Amino acid sequence: MAKKGDMLYAWTNDSALAKKAECGGAVTELLKYALESKAVDAVLAVTRGFDLYDAVPVIVTNPKDLDNCAGSLHCGTLLLSKLVMEYAPQLAGKKVGMVVKGCDMMGLLELEKRKMVNLDNILMIGVNCGGSVSPVAARKKIREKFGVDPDKVTTEEIDKGQFIIEYEGGHKGIKMDDLEDEGYGRRSNCRRCKVKIPRQADLACGNWGVIGDKAGKATFVEVCSDKGAALLTKAIDAKKLSTEPANPKGIEIRAKTEKAMHKLGDKWRQRDFAALAPNLWGTIAEETGRCMKCYACIDNCPVCVTRPDKFEQPDLMVRAGFAPADPMFHLRRFAHISDSCINCGQCEENCPAEIPLALFSHAIRTEADKFFEPKLGKSSYTN
Numbered sequence: 001m002a003k004k005g006d007m008l009y010a011w012t013n014d015s016a017l018a019k020k021a022e023c024g025g026a027v028t029e030l031l032k033y034a035l036e037s038k039a040v041d042a043v044l045a046v047t048r049g050f051d052l053y054d055a056v057p058v059i060v061t062n063p064k065d066l067d068n069c070a071g072s073l074h075c076g077t078l079l080l081s082k083l084v085m086e087y088a089p090q091l092a093g094k095k096v097g098m099v100v101k102g103c104d105m106m107g108l109l110e111l112e113k114r115k116m117v118n119l120d121n122i123l124m125i126g127v128n129c130g131g132s133v134s135p136v137a138a139r140k141k142i143r144e145k146f147g148v149d150p151d152k153v154t155t156e157e158i159d160k161g162q163f164i165i166e167y168e169g170g171h172k173g174i175k176m177d178d179l180e181d182e183g184y185g186r187r188s189n190c191r192r193c194k195v196k197i198p199r200q201a202d203l204a205c206g207n208w209g210v211i212g213d214k215a216g217k218a219t220f221v222e223v224c225s226d227k228g229a230a231l232l233t234k235a236i237d238a239k240k241l242s243t244e245p246a247n248p249k250g251i252e253i254r255a256k257t258e259k260a261m262h263k264l265g266d267k268w269r270q271r272d273f274a275a276l277a278p279n280l281w282g283t284i285a286e287e288t289g290r291c292m293k294c295y296a297c298i299d300n301c302p303v304c305v306t307r308p309d310k311f312e313q314p315d316l317m318v319r320a321g322f323a324p325a326d327p328m329f330h331l332r333r334f335a336h337i338s339d340s341c342i343n344c345g346q347c348e349e350n351c352p353a354e355i356p357l358a359l360f361s362h363a364i365r366t367e368a369d370k371f372f373e374p375k376l377g378k379s380s381y382t383n
Contacts, residue, residue: 026219081107102195126198128206131190189345202228209254
């Protein structure tokens with residue numbers, strides 16, 4: 001019987017799924033069993049659209065259809081916590097299963113604080129995340145750095161510090177550090193992220209720490225809640241999954257991998273934030289001067305759930321109908337999310353003016369946190 005705190009290797013007993021899925025297919029099998037057993041009414045999943053650079057959200061109610069969602073899409077940049085809001089009317093009163101990255105999980109937690117979702121009705125299966133790559137940037141990187149036609153690539157993976165592709169005729173891998181130093185790496189918010197193993201989900205799954213004969217054939221599963229333990233136990237009892245205790249050396253390797261990712265996040269925070277330090281607010285004023293007030297930053301933010309028209313009220317010192325927006329438009333928005341920005345990068349990803357909004361929001365959030373950490377001393381960004 002699984003219990004909170006357990007760490008184990010798990011793999012599907014469905015041979016067809018095992019061939020199609022990654023790392024033993026445990027995540028897909030768990031979601032299939034959740035549907036079959038009525039633990040959830042629907043699964044909010046992501047599937048490949050036109051190609052592997054096109055991530056498409058789908059609501060799945062037939063367990064067999066989940067086979068089409070197996071595998072990872074590192075070149076998809078959807079935020080599922082925001083999509084829960086969009087699908088809310090369709091999912092009202094239903095129990096929903098989801099695979100969540102760190103930012104998806106944090107978005108759901110923030111939405112629960114605002115009473116926009118009920119986490120009792122959401123089953124979160126977390127996956128380790130080293131970051132994602134914007135589709136346009138991924139195509140450019142594969143063409144220019146790998147020398148491969150992006151349309152010939154069949155699968156991609158981020159593993160062991162490399163971005164790896166398989167294509168018609170072979171496979172290649174290049175170190176992420178080398179790619180990122182040349183501007184071909186992960187999204188900027190992903191580089192700064194330090195929530196790599198989403199332990200506030202019900203289960204935290206991934207390939208980190210799977211070693212020996214199970215490497216590539218099983219999923220590392222950490223049980224993080226009683227809900228997750230119950231699902232895992234029932235799936236094992238139903239013969240859907242096979243498991244064994246995680247190798248102690250694998251547990252150690254997983255911890256070292258997470259620590260290395262945290263150090264890498266610190267490196268990028270120092271690099272990105274240091275450039276802002278001399279004149280944070282001046283840089284914000286200059287960059288946001290390109291704003292056309294399309295509200296994409298608000299519409300795609302899982303935290304800023306107020307109505308756009310509230311930013312137009314005279315009492316907020318924002319004039320209606322003026323573009324570019326008055327500086328107060330952005331200052332008010334930053335203040336609104338300063339204590340809850342999850343660094344998901346959606347504001348920056350969807351900004352047509354390419355304003356580095358995620359960088360500003362994350363810098364302000366990180367700086368605000370320092371007021372509760374006296375040992376860090378004086379603010380780094382104030383003039």
